[in-house]
Amino acid sequence: MLQSVQGSTSARFIPPYPEGRPGPYQNFIWLRTLMQVPNIVRNPLEAFAKFQFDIPVSRYKLFHMPFALVNDPELIRHVFVENAHLLKAEPIRQKVLKPVLRDGMLTAEGETWRRARKTIAPIFSPRHVNGFAKAMRRATETFMDEIAAGPKQLTIAPMMSRLAYIVLSETLFSGDINEDGEQILKDVAQFLEHLSAADPFDLMGAPDWLPRLTKLRGHGATSRLRDIVRQTAEKRLTRIDAGEDVPEDFLTLLLRAGDHEKDRLTIEEIEDNIITFIAAGHETTARAMTWMLYLLSHDHDARERAEAEADALDMDGIAPEKWGAQMPWITACFEETMRLFPPAAVILRTLTGDIDFGEYQIPKGTNIYVSQWVLHRHTTLWEDAAEFKPERFLGENRKSIGRFEYLPFGMGPRVCIGASFAMQEAQIILAVMLRRFRFDYSAAKKPWPVMKITIQPDNDMPMRITGRPGVAM
Secondary structure, three states: OOEOOOOOOOOOOOOOOOOOEOOOOOOOHHHHHHHHHHHHHHOHHHHOEHHHHOOOEEEEEEOOEEEEEEOOHHHHHHHHHHOHHHEEEOHHHHHHHHHHHOOOOOOOOHHHHHHHHHHHHHHHOHHHHHHOHHHHHHHHHHHHHHHHHOOOEEEHHHHHHHHHHHHHHHHHHOOOOHHHHHHHHHHHHHHHHHHOOOOHHHHOOOOOOOOOHHHOOOHHHHHHHHHHHHHHHHHHHHHHHOOOOOOOOHHHHHHHOOOOHHHOOOHHHHHHHHHHHHHHHHHHHHHHHHHHHHHHHOOHHHHHHHHHHHHHOOOOOOOHHHHHHHOHHHHHHHHHHHHHOOOOOOEEEEEOOOEEEOOEEEOOOOEEEEOHHHHOOOOOOEOOOOOOOHHHHOHHHHHOOOOOOOOOOOOHHHOOOOHHHHHHHHHHHHHHHHHHEEEEEOOOOOOOEEEEOEEEEOOOOEEEEEEOOOOOO
């Protein structure tokens, strides 16, 4: 259902985005598919056709493989929630992610996934997530001091990635691996750069023995990342077994998770899941905050309102885990940013059985997926879909958004396990940043969104940072 925005009468800022290629064409289907391979490898956002933003379901073949892109909220519910048992990991996605993440939560299947999900889910209970809030605030304020002492012209994307990693490190490891933080950031960036896109041979269904040249780089970064995570986990486990006092951080909770010894995760499983949280978890939050600062820099009314809300927050009198409830506008800006630039922009699975739902009949073997990039900009679901309008996520407007029309954290059994962690982290970081600094986009050329697991700007988002009036840099 098309969402109208109450209280919105004037046009708002429209950030740059691929509007969709022409199509569909009735002839030269094979040639048309072949022409899209460079787009899919380089930037999948540019591979969508304009008509896919207007219709509920579109079907096509990528060489020999059938695909169905779903934008009908009721069909999304039917497939991904009510019939989740008919879904398995899509092969191309697994070839991209599994060599690096192995059996982490994003890539595990079957009993391996169910056991890990059951064991890890309690760690993300409100009690534990709230317990991370003070570390999130402390890490952010320390980082802001570093920013204040540095240059006032910065590229915000790598800065936000570094900050999000520091916050994650404090909550995961209590800072035990901070001394290697810069190298880990480089390694994560290299992973995202070289291992996040499908290889053309995978798209064409070439046999596995053919070497994938796009995958040759990045293995050293992954090995270093795994080594330090394993060593840190093993050291912490030794301290636990010796009865020493250890921080009640994510790593300790993970090592102790499970009601019985047989439920405990192995060191290998812990390693896989921490790699997943580092490589995917910190990057998604960092990208969303980067895009939000860009959007606010072009909507001065929205920015001033966000800054005023941060200024009014009683940071010393209210515990940081409760800040979000005092920040409806900043939260709405963040949610609208995740609509326009969803941190993780695709849910891709393969059907193991037929789907028959109303007018839709989708056969077994189809690669069925939701692209939040398309869903969140779909012309039948959102009014002025390309515009930045945070008021969509306030009051009655927010209540009118259907559960399966807005999916920044996915849905169904595999909904993002760290959603509450990510929201709390973003709210705390944004409150501290907006209270202290103002960010203005400083490049002549507009940033272009590129999808490499996360949606990132092609120019690292250069910005000028100035101190807020009355706030010392």
